[in-house]
Amino acid sequence: MDTALSYAENNADRFVGELKELLRIPSVSTDSAYANEVQRAAEWLADHFDAIGMAETDIIETDGHPIVYAEHMTDPAKPTVVVYGHYDVQPPDPLEEWDTDPFEPTQRGERLYARGACDDKGQMFMQVKAAESYLSAEGDLPVNLKYVIEGEEETGSMSIESYVEEHGERLHGDVVLISDTAMFSPDTPSITYGLRGLAYAEITLRGPNRDLHSGNYGGAVDNPCNALSRVIAGLHDEDHHIAIPGFYDDVRDLTEAERETYAALPFDEDAWMDTIGIDDVRTETGYTTLECLTARPTLDVNGIWGGYTGEGAKTVLPSKAHAKLSMRLVPEQSVPDIYDKLEAHLETAVPDTMEFSMRRLHGGDPVLVDPSIPPMQAAKHAMGEVRGTEPVFVRNGGTIPVVADFQQHLGLDSVLMGFGLDSDAIHSPNESFGLDRFHQGIQGIIRFHDHYAAMEA
Numbered sequence: 001m002d003t004a005l006s007y008a009e010n011n012a013d014r015f016v017g018e019l020k021e022l023l024r025i026p027s028v029s030t031d032s033a034y035a036n037e038v039q040r041a042a043e044w045l046a047d048h049f050d051a052i053g054m055a056e057t058d059i060i061e062t063d064g065h066p067i068v069y070a071e072h073m074t075d076p077a078k079p080t081v082v083v084y085g086h087y088d089v090q091p092p093d094p095l096e097e098w099d100t101d102p103f104e105p106t107q108r109g110e111r112l113y114a115r116g117a118c119d120d121k122g123q124m125f126m127q128v129k130a131a132e133s134y135l136s137a138e139g140d141l142p143v144n145l146k147y148v149i150e151g152e153e154e155t156g157s158m159s160i161e162s163y164v165e166e167h168g169e170r171l172h173g174d175v176v177l178i179s180d181t182a183m184f185s186p187d188t189p190s191i192t193y194g195l196r197g198l199a200y201a202e203i204t205l206r207g208p209n210r211d212l213h214s215g216n217y218g219g220a221v222d223n224p225c226n227a228l229s230r231v232i233a234g235l236h237d238e239d240h241h242i243a244i245p246g247f248y249d250d251v252r253d254l255t256e257a258e259r260e261t262y263a264a265l266p267f268d269e270d271a272w273m274d275t276i277g278i279d280d281v282r283t284e285t286g287y288t289t290l291e292c293l294t295a296r297p298t299l300d301v302n303g304i305w306g307g308y309t310g311e312g313a314k315t316v317l318p319s320k321a322h323a324k325l326s327m328r329l330v331p332e333q334s335v336p337d338i339y340d341k342l343e344a345h346l347e348t349a350v351p352d353t354m355e356f357s358m359r360r361l362h363g364g365d366p367v368l369v370d371p372s373i374p375p376m377q378a379a380k381h382a383m384g385e386v387r388g389t390e391p392v393f394v395r396n397g398g399t400i401p402v403v404a405d406f407q408q409h410l411g412l413d414s415v416l417m418g419f420g421l422d423s424d425a426i427h428s429p430n431e432s433f434g435l436d437r438f439h440q441g442i443q444g445i446i447r448f449h450d451h452y453a454a455m456e457a
Contacts, residue, residue: 001142001446001447001450003137003138004130004133004134004137004138004446005133005443005446005447006137007133007136007137008129008130008133008439008442008443008446009439009443011133012439015125015129015438015439015442016107016112016435016438018048018125019105019112019121019122019125019438020105020112020114021044022041022044022045022048022087022116022121022125023103023105023112023114023115023116023117023121023122024103024104024105024114025037025040025041025044025103026089026092026103026115027040027041027042027087027088027089027116027151028088028089028090028091028092028115028154029064029065029088029089029151029152029153029154029155030090030091030154030155031091035065038065038066038087038088038151039065039066041087041088041151042059042065042066042067042068042087042151043059045068045087045128045149046058046059046068046070048128049068049070049128049147052128052131052132052135052136053072053132053135053136054070054071054072054131054135054145054147055071055072055073056069056070056071056072057069057070058070060163062152062159062160062162062163063158063159064151064152064155064158064159065088065150065151065152065159066151067148067149067150067151067159067160067163068087068147068148068149068150068151069146069147069148069149069170070145070146070147070149071144071145071146071147072131072135072141072144072145073144073145074140074141074143074144075144076144078141078142078143078144078453078456079143079144079173079174079175079452079453079456080143080144080145080146080172080173080174081143081144081145081146081173081174081175081176081177081449081452082146082147082148082171082173082175082176082177082406082412083127083145083146083147083148083149083176083177083178084148084149084150084176084177084178084180084402084403084406084414085120085123085124085127085147085149085150085178085179085180086120086124086149086150086151086152086153086154086180087120087121087124087149087150087151088150088151088152088153088154088155089115089116089119089121089154090115090116090119090154090426090427092115092429094429097429097430098429098430099113099430100113102114102115102429102431103115105117107435110434110435110436111432111433111434111435112432112433112435112438113430113431113432114431114432115431116431117424117431117432117433118420118424118426118431118432118433119180119420119424119426119427119431120153120179120180122433122438123179123180123418123419123420123433123441124149124179124180125438126179126419126438126441126442126445127147127177127179127445128147129442130442130445130446130449131145131147133442133446134446134449141449142449142450142452142453142454143449143452143453144173146170146171146173148160148163148171150402153180153400153402155362156200156361156362156363156364156401157364157400157401157402157405158362160402160405161401161402161405164402164405164406164409164410165405165409168409168410171406171410171412172410173410173412174375174412174456175375175412175413175414175415175452176403176406176412176413176414176415177375177379177414177415177417177445177448178400178403178414178415178416178417178418179417179418179419179441179445180400180416180418180420181396181398181400181416181417181418181420182396182418182420182421182422182424183391183418183419183420183421184265184392184394185266185421186421187266187389188265188266188389188391188392189383189384189387189389189390189391189392190391190392190393190394191371191376191379191380191383191391191392191393191394191415191416191417192393192394192395192396192416192418193368193369193370193371193376193393193394193395193416194294194295194331194366194367194368194369194394194395194396195366195367195395195396195398195399195400195403195404195416196294196295196297196298196328196329196330196366196395196396196397196398196399197328197329197330197333197335197363197364197365197366197367197399197404198326198327198328198329198335198362198363198364198399198401199326199327199329199335199338199339199342199360199363200302200324200325200326200327200360200361200362200363201324201325201326201327201339201342201358201359201360201361202322202323202324202325202358202359202361203228203322203323203324203325203346203356203357203358203359204320204321204322204356204357204358205224205227205228205231205320205321205322205350205354205355205356206224206319206320206354206355206356206357207221207222207223207224207227207317207318207319207320207353207354207355208221208317208319209319210319211307211308211316211317211318211319212316212317212319213315213316213317214315214316214317215315217317218317221317222351222353222354223317223318224306224318224319224320224321224354225306225307225318225321227321227350227351227353227354228304228306228321228322228323230351231346231349231350232301232304232323234349235299236299239284239285239286240282240283240284240285241284241285242297242298242299242327243345244299244341244342244345245341245344245345246341247297247338247341248297250332250333250334250337251297251330251331251332251333252330252331252332254291254295258295258395259291261392261393261394262288262290262291262295263288265290265392265394267289267290269281269289272289275422275423284296293397294394294395294396294397295330295395295397296330297327297328297329297330297333298326298327298328299325299326299327300325300326300327300328301323301324301325302324302325302326303322303323303324304321304322304323304324305321305322305323306318306320306321306322307321324361325342327342328397328399329365329366330366331366331367331368332366333366334365335363335364335365339360339363342358343358346358362401363399363401364399364400364401364402364403364404364405365401365404365408366399366404367403367404367407367414368395369413369414369415369416370413371393373413374452374455374456375413375415375448375452375455376393376413376415377455378415378448378451378452378455379391379415379417379448380393381447381451382417382444382445382447382448382451383417383444385444385447386440386441386443386444386447387440387444396416400416403416415448417444417445417448419437419438419440419441419444420433420437421434421437
């Protein structure tokens, strides 16, 4: 391990330069106009796996964007770590809010600014460089490694879900290691043991057969935008509970030990509100802000539109109104069950003056991992050594759909050992990644492989 750590330190500047090459490729998976760039990023990554000496590399074509696979099997007696990450990125919009070109990596101080710098090219690349450090410095690895890096995480991970289900024998291993999460704070490193799930839907209300003149028809024809607003307003009660019958039936509540852990975390609610420009919180009655952010289910409107939205005035009574809804789920909630309950509720809540339809877009199940298992403890030791502070185990409010797929189809738990921070502004303008954390991540992953191999031995 020591020579691998020294190699990573001695090649730190080169590692950053190579990361910049990858960041220059605008691999935006959500926009078909970038399809060729997503393919180019996959090819760049596969070539890089070959260059660092991985024994096998493959680009797996799918109905969507490619999956990059690489493996290095050193000894069947050693544990096998499956490494997951993604090379696709969010769109850079709004471009006018970036201080520099989102696809021309710019270093300011100890931060590297670019779309994907943290989510997930920077963090995924830490995993690649850790393997290179072992292979180049020691000629071997303490574990067997299998990498599965997808290009559709930002669009719902549809192809990799099918791949994991249909080709599980290729991904046979002992644990999954993922760097695609954030630490609790700069001074409180953390390892994630729980993720919320996601159910995302689009609903449409249809009224008259065309847009109508609001002066000639207003007052006698129900307005789909008005009706949709009433329906949405009824989705929560005054305690901010979700007012869908049966929505909480399967929710696994927090244990007393978990609530004590939350209470002990150094969370400054006022400072947190300042960072996002709000004056007060709107939380579910009976739960703290942190608990609501990470361990309670939610329902949010992500977009709402209908009628005229252009410049100036156009006096229409719209024929249709639409909304996109996302629901974050917690163990033991199920995506299909929640979709069914939402649709049943909306069918009764929508007035008879409207026709209603709902599209189920994409989702992922919630996940919990036992923090006491050896790979989680190996991650705790490794992160503590590079950060200088023992990390805490926390739950995360986000969703990584493939984590549930690994658990359900392959029986593999995932260690979520991320080095991001909320201040990295993922999905937002001026996304960045602290280069100190990039290098610490490489060192931490090197240490993880060594500690985990020793524990399993």
